[in-house]
Amino acid sequence: MNRSEALWQRAQAAIAGGVNSPARSFRPMGGDAPLFIKAARGGRFEDVDGRTYVEFLAAFGPNIVGHGHPQVLERVGRQLQDGTLFGAPCPGEVEFAERLAAAIPALEQVRLVSSGTEAVMSAIRLARAATGRDLIVKFDGNYHGHADAVLVNTGSGAATAGGGHDSEGVPGGVRQDVRSLPFNDLAALEALFAAEGSRVAAVLIEPISGNMGVVGPLPGYLEGVSEIAHRHGALVIDDEVIVGFRLRYGIIGPELGLRPDLVCLGKAIGGGLALGAYGGSRDLMRLVAPLGPMFQAGTLAGNPLSVAAGLATLDILAAEDVYPWLDAMGARLADGARRAAASAGVTTSLTRFGSMFTLFFRAAPPKNYLEAQDYDKEAFRRFFWAMLEEGIYLAPSPYEAWFVTLGHTDDDIAQGIAAAERAFARMQQIS
Secondary structure (H helix, E strand, C coil), X not given: CCHHHHHHHHHHHHCHHHCXXXXXXXXXXXXXXXXXXXXXXXXXXXXXXXXXXXXXXXXXXXXXXXXXXXXHHHHHHHHHHHCXXXXXXXXXXXXXXXXXXXXXXXXXXXXXXXXXXXXHHHHHHHHHHHHCCCXXXXXXXXXXXXXXXXXXXXXXXXXXXXXXXXXXXXXXXXXXXXXXXXXXXXXXHHHHHHHHHXXXXXXXXXXXXXXXXXXXXXXXXXXXXXXXXXXXXXXXXXXXXXXXXXXXXXCCHHHHCCCCCEEXXXXXXXXXXXXXXEEECHHHHCCECCCCCECCCCCCCCCHHHHHHHHHHHHHHCCCCHHHHHHHHHHHHXXXXXXXXXXXXXXXXXXXXXXXXXXXXXXXXXXXXXXXXXXXXXXXXXXXXXXXXXXXXXXXXXXXXXXXXXXXXXXXXXXXXXXXXXXXXXXXXXX
């Protein structure tokens, strides 16, 4: 028994399901013990048994600058000497909020929280407080965290680990105030508003979905979403927990036609530490306690360590050449993986935005969650294990993205492509 297997035995006794997030489980891939990681640098993992892997997981998105970036380590190290948590305001949270507002015109004011889940949960509450309405509209396969209101026909985690699209334990009363519609279908949204528009507080949307695989909006779709919502007096909540600061310095929704009233952020802005944010206009944000009647709080919100990591990360991402470099590296890896599949005669398609992409085991890229679920499940499982054997760590789910980070090198990308070539060739030999 190796050390990962031994830790897995202990974990199953002490931790529900053996993991602290179902997205980390290898069970959906037909496996048992996941790899336990003891260290990471740049774009590579080292597991507890001493094996190294090039990883395109990036902690499901947050590690955009790579593991152990010296600027992040230095700034967090300085803050460690001064304290980790005060329960009182600190200078870093003010500077961080100012930086977010400067990067995103829609954010006149922000509130820092500890995760993307908290950001979305708080933005929904604020939308309801601002409009006096209860109904929230979301889209099938968009993942917005694990708060009750958004675990209705969600993607990724529930679909992969739970085997379903919803979660048990969400009260019926909560479900009654949520409508989930097909992504990229304006007619369905128009029909919903025609029937219930006066009850809708907000439309919650990922401008680019990251948890039914990477799925982008059709031309005109996001403009239509904004127009329909605003025509009926509803707010638009732009969930950029995955794509915010991942594809550009700031958010991508407005570039694609979305006109958000509230924006939710997480993952990349924290530089690997727990940090999220939500915000909007001053008029909306003045409804948040202590100024207004909408209560939201958090002991760890805006904590000194997280904002130190976040500030260092924003410093790195603000460099002029960062996003062109990430885009080029993402394109190189994605094109290499796609060519490897085609060369081996394995049916795949691919959707990429900048440094994130999904290789779908289906003939055409999906436009919505229903299509995303129609893929060759056995082929994906075989590919996942073949890549792991080749030293490449991917998310154990077909609904997650591959992420390229600033920590990856030319050799890492070349190793990923070569591994894909061997993995696809092996799959064809078996079939």
